[in-house]
Amino acid sequence: MTEHTTPTIPQDDATRKADSPHASTPLSGDAEPRPAAPSRPAGGKIPPAGNGKPGKTAGGRRPLALILAALALVIAVLLAIGVYIAARQQAHQQEAARAQLQASLDELNQAQQTQRQQYQESLAAQRQALDAARAQQAAQGRELEDLQNKLTAITGTNANTWLLSQADFLVKMAGRKLWSDRDVVTAGALLKSADASLAQMNDPSLTEARRAITEDIGTLAGVSQIDFDGIILKLNQLTNQVDNLRLADNDSDESPMDSDSGELSGSIQEWRQNLSKSWHNFMNDFITVRRRDTGAEPLLAPNQDVYLRENIRARLLVAAQSVPRHQNEIYQQSLDSVSTWVRAYFNADDANTRAFLSQLDALGQEDITMNLPDSLQSQPLLDKLMQTRVRNLLAQPAAPAAQGE
Structure with a gap:
């Protein structure tokens, strides 16, 4: 350390400073420490300092050490305060982190507790469903066993x-x-x-x-036992033979009741007879009288035989349908209608007509009812x-x- 030279101060100042031992020189970063002034004597006079020249005091090193010690103490206090503040801040940060961690841990525990509760509820529901399924299975098993026992009793013990x-x-x-x-x-x-x-x-x-x-x-x-199939086949055969029937000839004109000749004479002397014949011929065109020894035959136009044949087929079809139903009354009525129409409108002397009527009469003798x-x-x-x-x-x-x- 460099030694500083103390400047010369007046005797009074030195004596005053020496009298006040508690006075201390203010410290600063740039100021240098000054030595303490000697105390003043009781008479108010400052004693001469040796030969009157400025010099070092006896305790010159002691104030510097005190200053350094004070400075070290201040620095230590400042460091302690800084360390305390840093430790305090770190403690606050740790406390906040601990609180945040505790909150996260509480949330995690709450979530785990909720999940555990949901799992327990789900497990309880599954157990209930399993118990219900087991009960239903047991009931079905008992029913199946009961049915098996009944089946065994029926098949095994009493065949x-x-x-x-x-x-x-x-x-x-x-x-x-x-x-x-x-x-x-x-x-x-x-x-x-x-x-x-x-x-x-x-x-x-x-x-x-x-x-x-x-x-x-x-x-x-x-x-x-009646051959119903045979009757139906015969009716179908008659249906196919309807077209072979020949209509009756109703256009034959018979001679009039009087056999007198109606021809006019060429003689003038017979004009009276010719006039009478002309008059009778004229009147014969309006009224004609013919002799009929048989029953009157119905008149049928030549273009209407198609309808007649279709009506006969329809009646034969009705008769065929009534056979499997055993409707004897409908069967007989249909055959009677067909027989009447054939005898009225067709030539009874024709061979096809006679064969048709013969089969029709044979079918009419069948009784399709069953007792x-x-x-x-x-x-x-x-x-x-x-x-x-x-x-x-x-x-x-x-x-x-x-x-x-």
Whole structure:
């Protein structure tokens, strides 16, 4: 450190400064420290300082050390204040970061709690749906087991129930074929199949039902069999022969009742006879009297035979349609109309007309009605057997299913 030279100061100032030991020289960045002035004596006079020349004081190094110590202390205090302020700011920043982190953590926990709650609710709903599905599956399983037990009871333990059900079905089908389709042959075959099913059961209690089926078969065998298809084919053949019929000749003129000659004479002397003949010939053009020994034939224009033939075909078609429906009255009325028209408008002496009328009369002798029985004796008996043996068995609960429940 460079040593500074203290300038010479007056004695009074030095004495005054020395008297005030607590006085200190103000410090600044550019100012240099000054040594303390010697204290003034009690008499008010400043004692001479040696030889009167300026010089170093005895304690010249001590104020500088104090100044440096004070400066160091101030710097330390400032540093401590700065460190405290920095630590305070850092503490505030850490507290804000901690608060923000805590808020994020709270939000995350809240979100996790919400998700956990939703998951638990969804899991509870799925468990409820699973429990309902399991309950439904268990109920369906019990129903299926019940049906299987019933089926086993029907098929395994009592196979004759199937034969009885089959016989009942065949008898009902026989009734439908008999009354709906008028098919006696098929109805009889169905009844025979029903009797064969009952015979396989080998059950003496079914004797009454089999006797009723046998009586029904005998009743159907006594029904008259009519060839309905053959009748329809014959009617269609007559329809095709209508065009071969020849109309009757109604234009033949017979001689008048009087046989006198109507020719005029060439003699002048017979003018009276000629005048009378001319008068009669003139009057004959207005009124003509002819003798008819047979019935009057209807007049038909030559261009109207087409309508007549179409009407005959229409009546034959109606007769053919009434055959499968067993409408005997309509069938007979149609054939009678055709026979009347053919005899009235067509030549009865022609060979085609005679053959046509012969076939028509033969068809008119056919009776298309069927005397079918009103009911089958075996049907109510089989219904009673089905009620007592099959339907009651199906209505009873199965024993294994009841024990499982």
